[in-house]
Amino acid sequence: MSEVTLTNKRAKRRAAGPYGKVGKALNELDDRLGVAKGGRTFMDKIFPDHWSFMLGEIALYSFVILLATGIFLTFYFIPSSAIVTYHGSYLPLVGQKVTQAFSSTVDISFAVRGGLLMRQMHHWACDIFVGALVVHMARVFFTGAFRKPRELNWTIGVTLLTLAIGNGFLGYSLPDDLVSGTGIRIAYSIMLSIPFVGTYLAFFIFGGNFPGASTIPRFYILHCLILPLVIMGLVGAHLFLLVRQKHTQFPGEGRTEKNVVGSPMFPVFMAKTTGFLFIVTGFTALLSAFAQINPIWQFGPYDASRISYAVQPDWYMGFLDGALRIWPSWTFHSFGHTIPFEVLLPAVVLPGLIFGLAYAWPMLERLYTKDNEIHHLLDRPSQRPKRTAVGVAALAFVTMLFIASSTDVIANFFHISLNTVLWLMRITTILVPLVAYPIAYKICKEMQGVHGAGKRKTPNIVSRTVEGEYLATPTPAYHDDLGHDLAATVVPTFIESEPDDTDEGGVRIVDR
Amino acid sequence: MSEPEEHRTPVSLSGLSENDPHLLPAAKNPKTVELVIAINFLLGTVLTAGFGACYWINAQPWKLGATLGGGLFFFGVGLVAWGKYLMPRGPFVEERHVLANSEADRDAFAAAIVERGGAVMKRRKMLGGILAGGLGIFGVVAMFPVLRSLGPLPKGTLFHTDWRKDSYVVDQSGRRVSAGDLAVGSIMTVFPEGTQDSERGQAVDQTVLIRVSNQKFTTQKGRESWAPLGYVAYSKLCTHLGCPVGLYEQQLQLLVCPCHQSMFNVNNGAVPQFGPAPRPLPQLPLYIDSQGFLRAQADYDQPVGPGFWERA
Structure with a gap:
């Protein structure tokens, strides 16, 4: 390269201004869209560094994986229940009459290059997505992040969870294999159980009596287009509100109701979060490489008159299945009508109550505590024993229902009678939450009294003197933890009103 | 790692001088961290390239997943480490502005809706009523074809099977x-x-x-x-x-x-x-x-x- 061209380049660079080509491009953009000010603010947006803020990121990134792998799958999946004779590369099925949906899913698994990996990643990412949503929701609940002004975002979040569960079920149903077909039949029968409108609802959604002519195509368009669009829109709204209202943060040194402390969007958070996207994707791919999920070729095509033993839905449908198993066989026949309470109560009313309670919680808490303040600093779960205990009891209840979805497997594994397991689950599902509530409440109360609870332990440095004597020198406390007790946080008035056995200061002194 | 962190008060990003200690990397040995990150990125590159090779030769699915997953995982770990240890250590602070507007702004907003709306509706109640009623009927009517054409009515189909007298x-x-x-x-x-x-x-x-x-x-x-x-x-x-x-x-x-x-x-x-x-x-x-x-x-x-x- 000659001297002249180099000089020219330098001159050009100088002409472009102090920030070079990027600066010039940004200027052009600002001329047209006026983004400079807002862009700077966005680059400076502060993200708290606490690990628990990562749970929502797991959910977001597993959704990204779902979109990417899902698009791949739509290229090969045929959403049709037309019957074809299977002639693919999986020999045990050759010659069998199967639906195109089933046949194309088997082809994705065996004939499309990378297809099985994409299918498994899609399925695993879905299980991770719903799991991350639940854990993220628990974080928001236990730390009180749903309080004013964030009630709307909590509502969006609960809606996202229901949509994710619904879309997961639809997707699981698409391959039209023996296990998922049985799941659709159960969903159909649950719809039938609704008084007055149940039969019409089921006939309209499925396009007729089970199995219905339009099930697979309708589920396909719902699963691949309509629900993903709604979920994407709500995710966008969720993130917009997050930016608009800024993050919550735990109390600590320099952290107040009026600021956010942490790392800036660019470059620190961007590097970390992009890295985390790669980690979540990598983890999902590794899981999909080594852990088989939903091998539909082993289940075979759906035939309404066949069934397999120990059939279980994906984990997030488990609580519904468990409730259906342990609910007593109450039914109502009279006046020429039937109300199948044995289905209606566990599969329609119960989930309605669970999600209704989740939706209503911010309002209920506000009514109960009379706290209408704006909150940006988070609670530690131990600071709010009643809320924490309610959350623990609710999680315990749903977990017991989830365990109840394996009554047959438990009976088989421990060689006890199914009857024993059923009654055991009926009793424990009610008992465990009732016991969990006071235990969680008591632990919170105890933690309030323990000096230094919730803070990191500092190490002791052990040294040996020349005489051979060992000395343990405590290191100073982490600076972040120092100001904790002093950190200015709005102490709502209601905390005093709780009946308890504390001293005047509201702190129970426990002798340790 | 066991030593308590050096104390730094959170500062705002704007107007920070170039040699502010908040802008230093968090790592004590940036050189070592850099080496570790470089190794991660190299492993990521090798494995993702391996994924390409596996895809090319149509290797077994687990090999595809292992190379793709491993590669992305190493890239991710490297990037997170870069952000955590080699970028400005902070902590930084951002002020939170009160979202609610002033009383006057709120009143103006409410007035715009209530007063203008009131002016439009004043002595035009009949128009509004007819329009609302008409659109309401349309809303209900629009539901009929949408619902009705989705599937047949149940009628007697749930009451009978195809078993008949003398069916074999x-x-x-x-x-x-x-x-x-x-x-x-x-x-x-x-x-x-x-x-x-x-x-x-x-x-x-x-x-x-x-x-x-x-x-x-x-x-x-x-x-x-x-x-x-x-x-x-x-x-x-x-x-x-x-x-x-x-x-x-x-x-x-x-x-x-x-x-x-x-x-x-x-x-x-x-x-x-x-x-x-x-x-x-x-x-x-x-x-x-x-x-x-x-x-x-x-x-x-x-x-x-x-x-x-x-x-x-």
Whole structure:
């Protein structure tokens, strides 16, 4: 390269201004869209560094994986229940009459290059997505992040969870294999159980009596287009509100109701979060490489008159299945009508109550505590024993229902009678939450009294003197933890009103 | 790692001087961290390239997943470490502005809506009423075709199966079942002739045929002639949620639904003995014709499968 061209380049660079080509491009953009000010603010947006803020990121990134792998799958999946004779590369099925949906899913698994990996990643990412949503929701609940002004975002979040569960079920149903077909039949029968409108609802959604002519195509368009669009829109709204209202943060040194402390969007958070996207994707791919999920070729095509033993839905449908198993066989026949309470109560009313309670919680808490303040600093779960205990009891209840979805497997594994397991689950599902509530409440109360609870332990440095004597020198406390007790946080008035056995200061002194 | 962090007060990003300690990397040994990150990125590059190679040669799925997953994982770890250890360590602070506007702004907003709206509606209540009423009717009417064209009306379809008077009992391959086909204690899934290959046949008409021993079998009242030679037929649809009652416990003479473990007593009118099912499985009346074939006396005397509102 000659001297002249180099000089020219330098001159050009100088002409472009102090920030070079990027600066010039940004200027052009600002001329047209006026983004400079807002862009700077966005680059400076502060993200708290606490690990628990990562749970929502797991959910977001597993959704990204779902979109990417899902698009791949739509290229090969045929959403049709037309019957074809299977002639693919999986020999045990050759010659069998199967639906195109089933046949194309088997082809994705065996004939499309990378297809099985994409299918498994899609399925695993879905299980991770719903799991991350639940854990993220628990974080928001236990730390009180749903309080004013964030009630709307909590509502969006609960809606996202229901949509994710619904879309997961639809997707699981698409391959039209023996296990998922049985799941659709159960969903159909649950719809039938609704008084007055149940039969019409089921006939309209499925396009007729089970199995219905339009099930697979309708589920396909719902699963691949309509629900993903709604979920994407709500995710966008969720993130917009997050930016608009800024993050919550735990109390600590320099952290107040009026600021956010942490790392800036660019470059620190961007590097970390992009890295985390790669980690979540990598983890999902590794899981999909080594852990088989939903091998539909082993289940075979759906035939309404066949069934397999120990059939279980994906984990997030488990609580519904468990409730259906342990609910007593109450039914109502009279006046020429039937109300199948044995289905209606566990599969329609119960989930309605669970999600209704989740939706209503911010309002209920506000009514109960009379706290209408704006909150940006988070609670530690131990600071709010009643809320924490309610959350623990609710999680315990749903977990017991989830365990109840394996009554047959438990009976088989421990060689006890199914009857024993059923009654055991009926009793424990009610008992465990009732016991969990006071235990969680008591632990919170105890933690309030323990000096230094919730803070990191500092190490002791052990040294040996020349005489051979060992000395343990405590290191100073982490600076972040120092100001904790002093950190200015709005102490709502209601905390005093709780009946308890504390001293005047509201702190129970426990002798340790 | 065990030493407490150096104390730094959170500062704002704007107006920070270039050599502010907040802008230093968090790592004590940036060189070492840089090396570790470089190794991660190199491993990521090698593995993702390996993914390309695996794809090219159409390697087994686990190799594709291992190279892709491992590669992305290493890239991710490197990037996170870069952000955490080599970028400005902070902590930084951002002020939070009160979202609510001033009283005057709020009033102006409310006034814009209430006053302007009021002015528009004033003495035009009739117009508004007609428009609201009309659109309301349109909204309701628009629901009709949307809902109605989605599927047929249920009508009587849930009350009947394809079993008819004199229907031949056939197995899954369509072969007619005759009196000598089943030994005592055996079971098969049967259909009315002609529906064994249809979706509706499989979904609705499926029936279990069991040959029971006459000593143990208790005939229900009014069903004395329904089980000739110990051939008893029950609907295979569980009365709980419609799963096929696919498991047969021969010793205890129970039909078991694998979905939610309802158990039905074969010897006693398929009455539920355990589990959430609320009703016995409907029984199909059978007879044996002069040629020895099993045939139905009639359709089931009640709807099969799970309960619904219109069911008596």
